[in-house]
Amino acid sequence: MERRQFLRSGAALVAGSALSSCGGGSGDGEAGTSGPASAGPGGLTSTPPARPKARVIVVGGGMAGVTSAKYLRLWGDAVDVTLVAPAPKYTSCILSSLVLTGQRTLSSLEFGYTALRDRYGVRTVFDTATRIDPVTARVTLASGAVLAADRIVLAPGIDFDPVAGLSDPLAMPHAWKAGPQTTALARQLAEMPSAGVAVLTIPKAPYRCPPGPYERACLLADWMRVHRPRGKLIVLDGNPDFVAEKDNFGRAFFELYATIIEYRTDVIIDHVDMASRTLFTDSGAVRGDVINLIPTQRASALVCRSGLANATEGRFAAVDVLSYASTAAPRVHVIGDASATTQPKAGHIANQEAKVCADALSRIFAGAAPDPAPVTNSACFSTITMSQASWLQAVFQYSTQLRAMQAVPAASGASNGWNGDHFEDMTRWFGALMADSFA
Amino acid sequence: MSFDLPRPRWVLLVLAAITGAAQAQDAPAGRLLASNCFQCHGTNGKGPGFEKLAGKSANDIYHELVEMRAGKEGDGLMARHAMGYSDVQLRAIALYLGSRR
Numbered sequence: 011m012e013r014r015q016f017l018r019s020g021a022a023l024v025a026g027s028a029l030s031s032c033g034g035g036s037g038d039g040e041a042g043t044s045g046p047a048s049a050g051p052g053g054l055t056s057t058p059p060a061r062p063k064a065r066v067i068v069v070g071g072g073m074a075g076v077t078s079a080k081y082l083r084l085w086g087d088a089v090d091v092t093l094v095a096p097a098p099k100y101t102s103c104i105l106s107s108l109v110l111t112g113q114r115t116l117s118s119l120e121f122g123y124t125a126l127r128d129r130y131g132v133r134t135v136f137d138t139a140t141r142i143d144p145v146t147a148r149v150t151l152a153s154g155a156v157l158a159a160d161r162i163v164l165a166p167g168i169d170f171d172p173v174a175g176l177s178d179p180l181a182m183p184h185a186w187k188a189g190p191q192t193t194a195l196a197r198q199l200a201e202m203p204s205a206g207v208a209v210l211t212i213p214k215a216p217y218r219c220p221p222g223p224y225e226r227a228c229l230l231a232d233w234m235r236v237h238r239p240r241g242k243l244i245v246l247d248g249n250p251d252f253v254a255e256k257d258n259f260g261r262a263f264f265e266l267y268a269t270i271i272e273y274r275t276d277v278i279i280d281h282v283d284m285a286s287r288t289l290f291t292d293s294g295a296v297r298g299d300v301i302n303l304i305p306t307q308r309a310s311a312l313v314c315r316s317g318l319a320n321a322t323e324g325r326f327a328a329v330d331v332l333s334y335a336s337t338a339a340p341r342v343h344v345i346g347d348a349s350a351t352t353q354p355k356a357g358h359i360a361n362q363e364a365k366v367c368a369d370a371l372s373r374i375f376a377g378a379a380p381d382p383a384p385v386t387n388s389a390c391f392s393t394i395t396m397s398q399a400s401w402l403q404a405v406f407q408y409s410t411q412l413r414a415m416q417a418v419p420a421a422s423g424a425s426n427g428w429n430g431d432h433f434e435d436m437t438r439w440f441g442a443l444m445a446d447s448f449a
Numbered sequence: 450m451s452f453d454l455p456r457p458r459w460v461l462l463v464l465a466a467i468t469g470a471a472q473a474q475d476a477p478a479g480r481l482l483a484s485n486c487f488q489c490h491g492t493n494g495k496g497p498g499f500e501k502l503a504g505k506s507a508n509d510i511y512h513e514l515v516e517m518r519a520g521k522e523g524d525g526l527m528a529r530h531a532m533g534y535s536d537v538q539l540r541a542i543a544l545y546l547g548s549r550r
Contacts, residue, residue, distance in 0.1 A: 084492075085480070361488055369481045381476070387485045387533065389526060401526045405485075405533020421533030425526070435499075435526075439489055442498025446487045 055083055057131045062090035064375040067149050067157050069139045070165030071095025073357040074346025076126060077364035077447045078163050083130040086372040092133040092157060098122060104357050105440055106188035107226040110196050111233045111396055119188060121448045142316050144339030161371060165346045166310035168218050173305050174281035181284045182303040186218060198300045205240040209298035211279060212247040213306040216322065218347050218355045220254035221402055223304060225392035231267040232395040243270055244296060246277040255392060255424045258400045309348035318342065321350035331415050332380040333370035334363060343367050352414050353406055359388040361447050383408050386415060391436035394428040399436045401425045479545030482538055493549045507547025514539045
Protein backbone atom coordinates (compact mmCIF):
# COMPACT_ATOMS: atom_id res chain seq x y z
CA MET A 11 0.00 0.00 0.00
CA GLU A 12 2.01 2.90 1.28
CA ARG A 13 5.51 3.25 0.03
CA ARG A 14 7.63 3.76 3.10
CA GLN A 15 10.49 6.16 2.99
CA PHE A 16 11.90 6.65 6.42
CA LEU A 17 14.98 8.62 7.13
CA ARG A 18 15.25 6.82 10.40
CA SER A 19 18.41 8.37 11.74
CA GLY A 20 17.37 11.90 10.91
CA ALA A 21 13.94 11.55 12.44
CA ALA A 22 15.27 9.84 15.53
CA LEU A 23 17.95 12.46 15.99
CA VAL A 24 15.60 15.40 15.80
CA ALA A 25 12.90 13.79 17.87
CA GLY A 26 15.45 12.76 20.48
CA SER A 27 16.97 16.18 20.82
CA ALA A 28 13.55 17.75 21.07
CA LEU A 29 12.49 15.44 23.88
CA SER A 30 15.19 16.79 26.11
CA SER A 31 14.26 20.40 25.52
CA CYS A 32 10.50 20.48 25.49
CA GLY A 33 9.75 20.48 29.18
CA GLY A 34 8.23 23.95 28.99
CA GLY A 35 5.41 24.87 31.30
CA SER A 36 1.89 24.51 30.14
CA GLY A 37 -1.40 26.13 30.95
CA ASP A 38 -3.45 23.05 30.34
CA GLY A 39 -3.62 21.91 33.93
CA GLU A 40 -7.29 22.86 34.22
CA ALA A 41 -8.09 20.50 31.40
CA GLY A 42 -6.41 17.36 32.68
CA THR A 43 -9.18 15.33 34.21
CA SER A 44 -9.46 12.49 31.77
CA GLY A 45 -6.59 10.46 33.20
CA PRO A 46 -4.04 8.40 31.38
CA ALA A 47 -4.90 7.16 27.93
CA SER A 48 -6.19 3.66 27.71
CA ALA A 49 -4.52 1.05 25.60
CA GLY A 50 -5.09 1.65 21.93
CA PRO A 51 -5.46 -1.02 19.31
CA GLY A 52 -1.69 -1.14 18.82
CA GLY A 53 -0.77 -1.25 22.50
CA LEU A 54 -0.22 1.51 25.04
CA THR A 55 -1.03 4.92 23.64
CA SER A 56 1.30 6.79 25.97
CA THR A 57 4.53 5.84 24.24
CA PRO A 58 5.42 5.92 20.55
CA PRO A 59 4.94 2.53 18.91
CA ALA A 60 8.02 0.26 18.93
CA ARG A 61 7.10 -1.10 15.51
CA PRO A 62 5.19 1.65 13.74
CA LYS A 63 2.90 0.60 10.94
CA ALA A 64 2.91 4.12 9.56
CA ARG A 65 4.50 7.49 10.25
CA VAL A 66 2.89 10.90 10.16
CA ILE A 67 4.45 14.33 10.57
CA VAL A 68 2.04 17.00 11.75
CA VAL A 69 3.17 20.55 11.03
CA GLY A 70 1.49 23.14 13.24
CA GLY A 71 0.86 23.50 16.97
CA GLY A 72 -2.59 25.07 16.90
CA MET A 73 -6.08 23.66 17.25
CA ALA A 74 -6.05 21.55 14.09
CA GLY A 75 -2.50 20.25 14.44
CA VAL A 76 -2.67 19.10 18.04
CA THR A 77 -6.07 17.48 17.64
CA SER A 78 -4.92 15.50 14.62
CA ALA A 79 -1.79 14.34 16.46
CA LYS A 80 -3.77 13.26 19.52
CA TYR A 81 -6.46 11.41 17.57
CA LEU A 82 -3.97 9.75 15.23
CA ARG A 83 -2.46 8.19 18.34
CA LEU A 84 -5.84 7.37 19.91
CA TRP A 85 -7.42 5.94 16.79
CA GLY A 86 -4.52 4.82 14.60
CA ASP A 87 -3.05 1.37 14.93
CA ALA A 88 0.61 1.87 15.86
CA VAL A 89 0.97 5.17 14.05
CA ASP A 90 4.16 7.06 14.87
CA VAL A 91 3.31 10.76 15.13
CA THR A 92 5.75 13.67 15.20
CA LEU A 93 4.32 17.12 15.89
CA VAL A 94 6.38 20.06 14.63
CA ALA A 95 5.30 23.20 16.52
CA PRO A 96 7.01 26.59 16.37
CA ALA A 97 7.29 26.96 20.18
CA PRO A 98 6.67 24.94 23.38
CA LYS A 99 3.62 27.08 24.12
CA TYR A 100 0.55 27.90 22.10
CA THR A 101 -1.44 31.04 22.87
CA SER A 102 -5.12 30.66 22.09
CA CYS A 103 -6.70 33.16 19.74
CA ILE A 104 -10.06 32.14 21.15
CA LEU A 105 -10.98 34.48 24.03
CA SER A 106 -7.94 36.67 23.32
CA SER A 107 -10.09 39.76 22.68
CA LEU A 108 -10.84 39.62 26.42
CA VAL A 109 -7.17 40.49 26.97
CA LEU A 110 -7.87 43.85 25.32
CA THR A 111 -10.49 44.70 27.96
CA GLY A 112 -8.32 43.42 30.80
CA GLN A 113 -10.63 40.48 31.53
CA ARG A 114 -8.10 37.73 30.69
CA THR A 115 -4.34 37.51 30.77
CA LEU A 116 -2.40 36.13 27.84
CA SER A 117 -0.86 33.54 30.16
CA SER A 118 -4.35 32.21 30.93
CA LEU A 119 -4.62 31.40 27.23
CA GLU A 120 -1.38 29.43 27.03
CA PHE A 121 -1.36 25.70 26.36
CA GLY A 122 1.54 23.28 26.19
CA TYR A 123 2.28 19.98 24.50
CA THR A 124 3.27 17.85 27.49
CA ALA A 125 -0.01 15.89 27.52
CA LEU A 126 0.37 15.07 23.85
CA ARG A 127 3.84 13.75 24.53
CA ASP A 128 3.32 12.01 27.88
CA ARG A 129 -0.27 10.80 27.54
CA TYR A 130 -0.47 10.07 23.84
CA GLY A 131 3.12 9.28 22.84
CA VAL A 132 3.38 12.07 20.29
CA ARG A 133 6.95 13.07 19.50
CA THR A 134 7.27 16.83 19.77
CA VAL A 135 9.76 18.93 17.85
CA PHE A 136 9.93 22.69 18.46
CA ASP A 137 11.19 24.13 15.24
CA THR A 138 9.88 25.79 12.11
CA ALA A 139 9.12 23.78 9.01
CA THR A 140 10.69 25.71 6.16
CA ARG A 141 9.99 23.39 3.26
CA ILE A 142 8.09 20.25 2.46
CA ASP A 143 8.49 17.87 -0.41
CA PRO A 144 4.88 16.94 -1.16
CA VAL A 145 5.85 13.94 -3.31
CA THR A 146 8.27 12.14 -1.00
CA ALA A 147 6.54 13.45 2.16
CA ARG A 148 9.63 15.04 3.67
CA VAL A 149 9.75 18.07 5.92
CA THR A 150 12.80 20.32 6.19
CA LEU A 151 13.18 22.24 9.45
CA ALA A 152 14.89 25.58 10.08
CA SER A 153 17.57 23.68 12.02
CA GLY A 154 18.42 21.86 8.79
CA ALA A 155 17.05 18.49 9.87
CA VAL A 156 14.91 16.54 7.47
CA LEU A 157 11.97 14.41 8.64
CA ALA A 158 10.32 11.78 6.48
CA ALA A 159 7.03 9.96 6.83
CA ASP A 160 4.25 8.21 4.97
CA ARG A 161 1.99 11.22 5.23
CA ILE A 162 2.23 14.85 6.20
CA VAL A 163 -0.58 16.70 7.95
CA LEU A 164 -0.24 20.44 7.42
CA ALA A 165 -1.97 22.68 9.93
CA PRO A 166 0.10 25.85 9.79
CA GLY A 167 -2.77 28.35 9.92
CA ILE A 168 -2.81 31.69 8.17
CA ASP A 169 -0.47 34.47 7.12
CA PHE A 170 -1.38 38.12 6.58
CA ASP A 171 -1.05 40.04 3.35
CA PRO A 172 1.42 42.91 3.64
CA VAL A 173 -0.12 46.38 4.05
CA ALA A 174 1.54 49.19 2.07
CA GLY A 175 3.11 51.70 4.45
CA LEU A 176 2.93 49.47 7.52
CA SER A 177 6.62 48.76 8.08
CA ASP A 178 6.20 48.29 11.84
CA PRO A 179 3.61 45.55 12.38
CA LEU A 180 3.01 46.72 15.96
CA ALA A 181 2.09 50.28 14.90
CA MET A 182 -1.39 49.17 13.83
CA PRO A 183 -1.68 45.73 15.42
CA HIS A 184 -4.00 43.08 14.02
CA ALA A 185 -4.02 41.11 17.27
CA TRP A 186 -5.47 38.31 15.14
CA LYS A 187 -2.80 35.90 16.32
CA ALA A 188 -2.61 36.05 20.08
CA GLY A 189 0.71 37.15 21.59
CA PRO A 190 2.79 40.34 21.29
CA GLN A 191 0.24 41.74 18.85
CA THR A 192 -2.47 41.41 21.50
CA THR A 193 -0.29 43.04 24.15
CA ALA A 194 0.49 45.94 21.82
CA LEU A 195 -3.16 46.60 21.02
CA ALA A 196 -4.15 46.36 24.69
CA ARG A 197 -1.49 48.94 25.58
CA GLN A 198 -2.59 51.31 22.82
CA LEU A 199 -6.19 51.09 23.96
CA ALA A 200 -5.19 51.78 27.56
CA GLU A 201 -3.34 54.91 26.37
CA MET A 202 -6.18 56.14 24.16
CA PRO A 203 -7.35 59.70 25.00
CA SER A 204 -10.79 60.15 26.57
CA ALA A 205 -12.43 61.39 23.36
CA GLY A 206 -10.26 59.11 21.24
CA VAL A 207 -11.15 57.36 18.04
CA ALA A 208 -10.44 53.65 17.63
CA VAL A 209 -10.62 52.01 14.21
CA LEU A 210 -11.14 48.30 13.60
CA THR A 211 -10.83 46.96 10.08
CA ILE A 212 -12.37 43.70 8.85
CA PRO A 213 -10.76 41.96 5.87
CA LYS A 214 -12.59 40.58 2.90
CA ALA A 215 -13.71 36.98 3.55
CA PRO A 216 -12.47 34.33 3.83
CA TYR A 217 -10.58 35.13 7.00
CA ARG A 218 -10.00 33.41 10.36
CA CYS A 219 -13.04 33.37 12.70
CA PRO A 220 -15.93 34.97 10.77
CA PRO A 221 -17.77 36.43 13.81
CA GLY A 222 -14.51 37.39 15.55
CA PRO A 223 -14.07 40.99 14.34
CA TYR A 224 -17.71 41.88 15.11
CA GLU A 225 -17.45 40.27 18.52
CA ARG A 226 -14.31 42.29 19.20
CA ALA A 227 -16.03 45.48 18.05
CA CYS A 228 -18.89 44.84 20.50
CA LEU A 229 -16.51 44.08 23.33
CA LEU A 230 -14.43 47.21 22.67
CA ALA A 231 -17.59 49.33 22.38
CA ASP A 232 -18.77 48.10 25.78
CA TRP A 233 -15.34 48.81 27.23
CA MET A 234 -15.39 52.33 25.73
CA ARG A 235 -18.89 52.94 27.09
CA VAL A 236 -17.42 52.52 30.57
CA HIS A 237 -13.86 53.75 30.19
CA ARG A 238 -13.94 56.19 27.23
CA PRO A 239 -17.56 57.41 27.14
CA ARG A 240 -16.67 60.25 24.76
CA GLY A 241 -14.78 57.93 22.44
CA LYS A 242 -15.82 56.46 19.13
CA LEU A 243 -15.22 53.15 17.35
CA ILE A 244 -15.15 53.17 13.57
CA VAL A 245 -15.56 49.72 12.00
CA LEU A 246 -14.40 49.49 8.39
CA ASP A 247 -15.71 46.28 6.83
CA GLY A 248 -14.18 44.99 3.60
CA ASN A 249 -17.37 43.03 3.05
CA PRO A 250 -20.80 44.28 1.90
CA ASP A 251 -22.51 43.19 5.14
CA PHE A 252 -21.97 41.32 8.40
CA VAL A 253 -20.16 38.09 7.50
CA ALA A 254 -21.73 36.16 10.40
CA GLU A 255 -24.51 36.37 12.98
CA LYS A 256 -26.14 39.41 11.38
CA ASP A 257 -29.18 39.56 13.67
CA ASN A 258 -27.22 39.79 16.91
CA PHE A 259 -24.35 41.95 15.66
CA GLY A 260 -26.77 44.22 13.78
CA ARG A 261 -28.80 44.81 16.93
CA ALA A 262 -25.64 45.42 18.92
CA PHE A 263 -24.08 47.81 16.39
CA PHE A 264 -27.20 49.83 15.54
CA GLU A 265 -29.09 49.78 18.85
CA LEU A 266 -26.92 48.94 21.85
CA TYR A 267 -23.85 50.79 20.58
CA ALA A 268 -25.52 53.30 18.23
CA THR A 269 -23.71 56.23 19.85
CA ILE A 270 -20.30 54.53 19.87
CA ILE A 271 -19.93 52.39 16.74
CA GLU A 272 -19.84 53.87 13.27
CA TYR A 273 -20.12 50.98 10.78
CA ARG A 274 -19.01 51.37 7.15
CA THR A 275 -19.19 48.52 4.65
CA ASP A 276 -17.31 47.72 1.43
CA VAL A 277 -14.23 49.62 2.53
CA ILE A 278 -10.94 48.47 1.03
CA ILE A 279 -7.67 49.71 2.53
CA ASP A 280 -5.12 50.81 -0.02
CA HIS A 281 -2.25 51.96 2.17
CA VAL A 282 -1.52 53.50 5.55
CA ASP A 283 0.53 56.29 7.06
CA MET A 284 1.93 55.25 10.41
CA ALA A 285 3.08 58.74 11.51
CA SER A 286 -0.37 60.32 11.24
CA ARG A 287 -2.20 57.07 12.08
CA THR A 288 -4.21 57.29 8.91
CA LEU A 289 -5.78 54.62 6.70
CA PHE A 290 -6.21 55.50 3.04
CA THR A 291 -9.20 53.62 1.66
CA ASP A 292 -11.12 53.48 -1.59
CA SER A 293 -13.67 55.75 0.05
CA GLY A 294 -11.39 58.30 1.68
CA ALA A 295 -8.91 58.68 4.53
CA VAL A 296 -9.70 57.60 8.09
CA ARG A 297 -7.62 58.72 11.07
CA GLY A 298 -7.62 57.01 14.44
CA ASP A 299 -5.84 57.21 17.78
CA VAL A 300 -5.76 53.42 17.90
CA ILE A 301 -5.94 51.31 14.76
CA ASN A 302 -6.66 47.59 14.90
CA LEU A 303 -5.87 46.67 11.33
CA ILE A 304 -6.78 43.08 10.48
CA PRO A 305 -5.29 42.46 7.02
CA THR A 306 -6.54 40.06 4.36
CA GLN A 307 -5.36 36.50 4.86
CA ARG A 308 -4.01 33.47 3.06
CA ALA A 309 -2.69 30.05 3.99
CA SER A 310 0.68 30.06 5.71
CA ALA A 311 3.61 30.73 3.36
CA LEU A 312 4.68 27.09 3.74
CA VAL A 313 1.49 25.97 1.99
CA CYS A 314 1.89 28.51 -0.78
CA ARG A 315 5.59 27.73 -1.21
CA SER A 316 4.82 24.02 -1.52
CA GLY A 317 2.47 24.59 -4.44
CA LEU A 318 -0.59 23.55 -2.46
CA ALA A 319 -2.45 26.89 -2.45
CA ASN A 320 -4.51 26.03 -5.49
CA ALA A 321 -7.89 27.47 -4.44
CA THR A 322 -9.46 30.82 -3.54
CA GLU A 323 -7.33 32.71 -6.10
CA GLY A 324 -4.19 30.97 -4.92
CA ARG A 325 -4.75 31.81 -1.26
CA PHE A 326 -5.79 28.51 0.33
CA ALA A 327 -5.32 24.77 -0.27
CA ALA A 328 -7.99 22.75 -2.06
CA VAL A 329 -8.61 19.44 -0.29
CA ASP A 330 -10.77 16.34 -0.54
CA VAL A 331 -12.87 16.75 2.62
CA LEU A 332 -13.21 12.98 3.07
CA SER A 333 -9.57 12.88 4.17
CA TYR A 334 -8.31 16.48 3.79
CA ALA A 335 -5.76 15.24 1.25
CA SER A 336 -4.48 18.08 -0.90
CA THR A 337 -5.86 17.92 -4.43
CA ALA A 338 -2.33 18.74 -5.57
CA ALA A 339 -0.44 16.21 -3.42
CA PRO A 340 -2.28 13.11 -2.14
CA ARG A 341 0.23 12.34 0.63
CA VAL A 342 -0.20 15.79 2.17
CA HIS A 343 -3.33 16.58 4.17
CA VAL A 344 -4.22 20.20 4.90
CA ILE A 345 -6.55 20.92 7.82
CA GLY A 346 -7.72 24.00 9.68
CA ASP A 347 -7.58 27.58 8.48
CA ALA A 348 -5.07 26.88 5.69
CA SER A 349 -7.48 24.74 3.69
CA ALA A 350 -10.20 25.96 1.34
CA THR A 351 -13.51 24.34 2.25
CA THR A 352 -17.12 25.42 2.69
CA GLN A 353 -16.55 25.37 6.46
CA PRO A 354 -15.59 28.42 8.54
CA LYS A 355 -11.97 29.02 9.50
CA ALA A 356 -12.17 28.62 13.26
CA GLY A 357 -10.77 26.57 16.12
CA HIS A 358 -13.78 24.46 17.05
CA ILE A 359 -14.36 23.13 13.55
CA ALA A 360 -10.62 22.81 12.94
CA ASN A 361 -10.66 20.34 15.84
CA GLN A 362 -13.33 18.31 14.03
CA GLU A 363 -11.59 18.52 10.64
CA ALA A 364 -8.55 17.11 12.43
CA LYS A 365 -10.59 14.16 13.70
CA VAL A 366 -11.95 13.47 10.21
CA CYS A 367 -8.38 13.53 8.89
CA ALA A 368 -7.06 11.30 11.71
CA ASP A 369 -9.91 8.83 11.20
CA ALA A 370 -9.33 8.77 7.44
CA LEU A 371 -5.60 8.18 7.88
CA SER A 372 -6.18 5.39 10.38
CA ARG A 373 -8.48 3.69 7.86
CA ILE A 374 -6.10 4.31 4.96
CA PHE A 375 -3.19 2.81 6.93
CA ALA A 376 -5.40 -0.24 7.58
CA GLY A 377 -5.96 -0.64 3.86
CA ALA A 378 -9.49 0.76 3.85
CA ALA A 379 -11.12 3.88 2.45
CA PRO A 380 -12.05 7.02 4.43
CA ASP A 381 -15.52 7.27 5.94
CA PRO A 382 -17.74 8.19 2.98
CA ALA A 383 -20.07 10.40 5.05
CA PRO A 384 -18.18 12.56 7.54
CA VAL A 385 -19.95 15.16 9.66
CA THR A 386 -18.40 18.24 11.24
CA ASN A 387 -19.73 20.91 13.53
CA SER A 388 -18.91 24.47 14.44
CA ALA A 389 -19.96 26.06 17.70
CA CYS A 390 -18.81 29.27 19.27
CA PHE A 391 -19.77 32.13 21.51
CA SER A 392 -19.47 35.85 20.83
CA THR A 393 -19.03 38.47 23.53
CA ILE A 394 -21.69 41.11 22.85
CA THR A 395 -20.85 42.90 26.09
CA MET A 396 -18.14 42.41 28.70
CA SER A 397 -20.44 40.02 30.59
CA GLN A 398 -22.94 38.71 28.03
CA ALA A 399 -22.53 36.50 24.99
CA SER A 400 -24.43 35.00 22.08
CA TRP A 401 -23.84 31.62 20.44
CA LEU A 402 -23.51 30.46 16.86
CA GLN A 403 -23.80 26.87 15.71
CA ALA A 404 -23.62 24.84 12.48
CA VAL A 405 -23.48 21.19 11.39
CA PHE A 406 -21.96 20.15 8.07
CA GLN A 407 -22.78 16.90 6.27
CA TYR A 408 -20.81 15.54 3.33
CA SER A 409 -22.59 15.97 0.02
CA THR A 410 -21.67 13.32 -2.54
CA GLN A 411 -23.06 15.49 -5.34
CA LEU A 412 -21.00 18.55 -4.41
CA ARG A 413 -18.10 16.54 -2.99
CA ALA A 414 -18.07 19.16 -0.26
CA MET A 415 -19.26 19.70 3.28
CA GLN A 416 -22.72 21.24 3.23
CA ALA A 417 -24.31 23.15 6.11
CA VAL A 418 -27.56 21.62 7.38
CA PRO A 419 -29.96 24.60 7.36
CA ALA A 420 -32.01 23.49 10.39
CA ALA A 421 -28.83 23.06 12.44
CA SER A 422 -27.26 26.38 11.49
CA GLY A 423 -28.14 29.44 13.47
CA ALA A 424 -27.49 31.73 16.39
CA SER A 425 -29.04 32.45 19.76
CA ASN A 426 -31.89 34.90 19.83
CA GLY A 427 -29.99 37.67 21.59
CA TRP A 428 -27.37 37.44 24.30
CA ASN A 429 -27.16 36.95 28.07
CA GLY A 430 -24.94 36.17 31.01
CA ASP A 431 -25.65 32.44 30.94
CA HIS A 432 -24.18 32.19 27.46
CA PHE A 433 -21.12 34.07 28.71
CA GLU A 434 -20.64 31.43 31.41
CA ASP A 435 -21.19 28.69 28.82
CA MET A 436 -18.48 30.32 26.71
CA THR A 437 -15.91 29.85 29.47
CA ARG A 438 -16.97 26.22 29.92
CA TRP A 439 -16.91 25.59 26.18
CA PHE A 440 -13.41 27.02 25.95
CA GLY A 441 -12.10 24.74 28.71
CA ALA A 442 -13.71 21.70 27.10
CA LEU A 443 -12.51 22.50 23.60
CA MET A 444 -8.95 23.12 24.70
CA ALA A 445 -8.97 19.88 26.73
CA ASP A 446 -10.23 17.84 23.78
CA SER A 447 -7.42 19.35 21.70
CA PHE A 448 -4.43 19.62 24.04
CA ALA A 449 -5.11 17.28 27.00
CA MET B 450 -42.30 4.60 20.41
CA SER B 451 -39.29 3.45 22.31
CA PHE B 452 -36.14 1.60 21.49
CA ASP B 453 -34.40 -0.73 23.83
CA LEU B 454 -30.78 -0.48 22.98
CA PRO B 455 -28.85 -2.33 21.94
CA ARG B 456 -31.25 -4.32 19.82
CA PRO B 457 -29.22 -6.55 17.51
CA ARG B 458 -31.27 -6.12 14.36
CA TRP B 459 -31.12 -2.34 14.17
CA VAL B 460 -27.60 -2.32 15.47
CA LEU B 461 -26.63 -4.27 12.39
CA LEU B 462 -28.63 -1.92 10.20
CA VAL B 463 -26.85 1.06 11.73
CA LEU B 464 -23.49 -0.58 11.30
CA ALA B 465 -24.22 -1.32 7.68
CA ALA B 466 -25.43 2.22 7.06
CA ILE B 467 -22.41 3.83 8.60
CA THR B 468 -19.62 1.71 7.31
CA GLY B 469 -21.12 1.45 3.86
CA ALA B 470 -18.63 0.59 1.21
CA ALA B 471 -15.70 1.67 3.33
CA GLN B 472 -15.51 -1.55 5.33
CA ALA B 473 -12.99 -0.08 7.66
CA GLN B 474 -11.37 -2.82 9.63
CA ASP B 475 -10.54 -1.00 12.79
CA ALA B 476 -12.77 2.07 12.90
CA PRO B 477 -15.67 1.38 15.25
CA ALA B 478 -19.03 2.45 13.89
CA GLY B 479 -20.15 5.81 15.19
CA ARG B 480 -16.74 6.80 16.49
CA LEU B 481 -16.11 9.66 14.09
CA LEU B 482 -19.73 10.84 14.29
CA ALA B 483 -19.69 10.77 18.09
CA SER B 484 -16.44 12.71 18.17
CA ASN B 485 -18.53 15.77 17.23
CA CYS B 486 -19.63 15.69 20.89
CA PHE B 487 -16.11 15.69 22.31
CA GLN B 488 -15.32 19.40 21.89
CA CYS B 489 -17.92 20.24 24.55
CA HIS B 490 -18.31 16.97 26.48
CA GLY B 491 -14.68 15.85 26.60
CA THR B 492 -12.76 13.20 24.72
CA ASN B 493 -14.95 10.06 24.62
CA GLY B 494 -17.62 12.01 26.50
CA LYS B 495 -15.59 11.84 29.71
CA GLY B 496 -15.37 15.61 30.35
CA PRO B 497 -14.30 18.18 31.27
CA GLY B 498 -17.00 20.48 29.96
CA PHE B 499 -20.72 20.18 29.72
CA GLU B 500 -22.76 17.13 30.81
CA LYS B 501 -20.63 14.00 31.05
CA LEU B 502 -21.84 11.45 28.51
CA ALA B 503 -19.66 8.43 29.24
CA GLY B 504 -21.43 6.02 31.54
CA LYS B 505 -24.91 6.85 30.28
CA SER B 506 -26.83 4.20 28.40
CA ALA B 507 -27.17 4.38 24.63
CA ASN B 508 -30.92 4.36 25.10
CA ASP B 509 -30.90 7.44 27.32
CA ILE B 510 -28.53 9.31 25.05
CA TYR B 511 -30.58 8.50 21.96
CA HIS B 512 -33.84 9.62 23.56
CA GLU B 513 -32.29 12.84 24.84
CA LEU B 514 -30.99 13.63 21.38
CA VAL B 515 -34.35 12.92 19.76
CA GLU B 516 -36.14 15.17 22.24
CA MET B 517 -33.64 17.93 21.67
CA ARG B 518 -34.00 17.60 17.92
CA ALA B 519 -37.77 17.87 18.30
CA GLY B 520 -37.33 21.13 20.20
CA LYS B 521 -38.75 19.65 23.40
CA GLU B 522 -35.87 20.98 25.45
CA GLY B 523 -35.96 24.58 24.30
CA ASP B 524 -34.21 26.36 21.46
CA GLY B 525 -30.69 26.22 22.82
CA LEU B 526 -27.44 25.44 21.08
CA MET B 527 -27.78 21.70 21.67
CA ALA B 528 -31.25 21.62 20.10
CA ARG B 529 -29.82 23.24 16.98
CA HIS B 530 -26.90 20.86 16.97
CA ALA B 531 -29.11 17.78 17.24
CA MET B 532 -31.05 18.93 14.17
CA GLY B 533 -27.92 18.37 12.09
CA TYR B 534 -28.11 14.57 12.20
CA SER B 535 -30.32 11.89 10.69
CA ASP B 536 -32.03 9.37 12.93
CA VAL B 537 -29.55 6.68 11.87
CA GLN B 538 -26.70 8.99 12.77
CA LEU B 539 -28.17 9.80 16.19
CA ARG B 540 -28.49 6.09 16.92
CA ALA B 541 -24.89 5.49 15.89
CA ILE B 542 -23.73 8.34 18.12
CA ALA B 543 -25.76 7.00 21.05
CA LEU B 544 -24.46 3.47 20.57
CA TYR B 545 -20.85 4.60 20.50
CA LEU B 546 -21.17 6.93 23.50
CA GLY B 547 -23.14 4.25 25.37
CA SER B 548 -20.15 1.94 25.03
CA ARG B 549 -17.78 4.44 26.67
CA ARG B 550 -17.14 3.87 30.36
